[in-house]
Amino acid sequence: MIDLRSDTVTKPTEAMRQAAYNAEVGDDVYGEDSTVNRLEELAAEKLGKEAALFVTSGTQGNQIAVLTHCQPADEVIMEANAHVFVYEGAAMSALAGIQPRTINGVRGAMNPKEVEAAIRPEDIHFPETGLICLENTHNKAGGTVIPLDNMAAIKDVASQHNIPVHLDGARLFNAAVASGIPVHKFAEQTDTVQFCLSKGLGAPVGSMLAGPKEFIDRARKWRKRLGGGLRQVGMVAAPAIVALNEMVDRLGDDHENAKRLADGLANIDGINIEEEVETNIILVNVEELGLTSEEFIQKLKQEGILSGSYGTHSVRLVTNYGVTKEDIDTVLHKVNQIAHKKLTY
Numbered sequence: 062m063i064d065l066r067s068d069t070v071t072k073p074t075e076a077m078r079q080a081a082y083n084a085e086v087g088d089d090v091y092g093e094d095s096t097v098n099r100l101e102e103l104a105a106e107k108l109g110k111e112a113a114l115f116v117t118s119g120t121q122g123n124q125i126a127v128l129t130h131c132q133p134a135d136e137v138i139m140e141a142n143a144h145v146f147v148y149e150g151a152a153m154s155a156l157a158g159i160q161p162r163t164i165n166g167v168r169g170a171m172n173p174k175e176v177e178a179a180i181r182p183e184d185i186h187f188p189e190t191g192l193i194c195l196e197n198t199h200n201k202a203g204g205t206v207i208p209l210d211n212m213a214a215i216k217d218v219a220s221q222h223n224i225p226v227h228l229d230g231a232r233l234f235n236a237a238v239a240s241g242i243p244v245h246k247f248a249e250q251t252d253t254v255q256f257c258l259s260k261g262l263g264a265p266v267g268s269m270l271a272g273p274k275e276f277i278d279r280a281r282k283w284r285k286r287l288g289g290g291l292r293q294v295g296m297v298a299a300p301a302i303v304a305l306n307e308m309v310d311r312l313g314d315d316h317e318n319a320k321r322l323a324d325g326l327a328n329i330d331g332i333n334i335e336e337e338v339e340t341n342i343i344l345v346n347v348e349e350l351g352l353t354s355e356e357f358i359q360k361l362k363q364e365g366i367l368s369g370s371y372g373t374h375s376v377r378l379v380t381n382y383g384v385t386k387e388d389i390d391t392v393l394h395k396v397n398q399i400a401h402k403k404l405t406y
């Protein structure tokens with residue numbers, strides 16, 4: 062199978078498995094797991110933040126951020142297709158008592174003026190704006206890199222109104238590798254950052270939440286409340302350290318493969334690329350083939366290729382560590398056959 066459903070399907074490397082086997086561990090709730098402590102220091106250093114917290118998932122990292130930044134009945138500003146709005150089961154409403162406020166972005170980027178206009182003035186009727194959430198790369202917009210100056214302009218607005226900014230940087234390292242701008246430059250535009258170790262970086266489990274030390278201390282307590290205080294978790298922190306040390310630069314290979322795939326697909330009649338490909342995500346529209354996304358996905362699956370639905374006619378393909386350049390050529394060959402059959406009926 063060529064698995065293009067997500068970059069979460071990546072399996073741990075040999076070095077990660079060795080690191081897990083050899084990890085020094087302790088009870089992390091007591092702060093005694095030296096491997097976890099090492100990972101948290103490494104992540105904080107890479108992001109240029111004072112401290113970091115190892116969390117079970119990107120969703121948990123984002124939700125702990127919301128819980129730590131906000132009070133119940135606050136409003137949180139986010140892009141209308143943000144992962145925190147679309148794909149986290151309304152967790153911030155369920156857990157933090159938050160009301161989301163969405164803004165339509167352009168390729169995932171919110172207009173800073175619209176963000177400013179959405180900030181609530183003092184009025185007895187209104188909720189308080191408690192947080193602004195950004196996402197980089199933006200998943201639903203097709204893995205787009207949110208430009209640094211857009212983030213800076215929003216940070217400016219937020220600072221003027223004394224509102225914190227959280228970055229859902231599940232794929233922040235993809236943004237950094239694609240743009241040549243180091244992760245800490247992006248992180249500098251926000252108070253707190255969550256990034257995933259378990260996606261393109263290939264670690265089996267986990268995300269990091271980074272920010273000021275005082276914030277991370279309170280976040281640690283929220284993690285405990287949510288049942289996310291783990292024990293000898295150096296077993297999974299060790300592969301994450303390998304991911305951060307060894308798996309960042311190779312994200313460029315995923316981006317190259319994604320471009321190669323998108324360029325090839327663009328030349329196939331009936332297939333349309335929905336967004337310019339900047340990183341490892343490709344959104345393909347199959348409407349002109351007279352197929353729904355589900356029908357197209359089934360046909361690909363029969364050819365040994367896995368993909369995911371992103372709308373009625375929209376299919377998402379994600380390149381990752383387990384997909385080679387040769388696999389890309391196989392996919393192009395198979396899609397060509399599928400399209401040709403459909404169009405010559």
Ligand SMILES: *Cc1c(COP(=O)(O)O)cnc(C)c1O
Pocket residue numbers: 117118119120121123144145196198199200229231232257259268
């Ligand atoms: C995957 C993802 C998350 C959530 O990460 P999980 O580890 O799956 O909970 C959050 N934000 C974005 C943009 C993502 O792509």
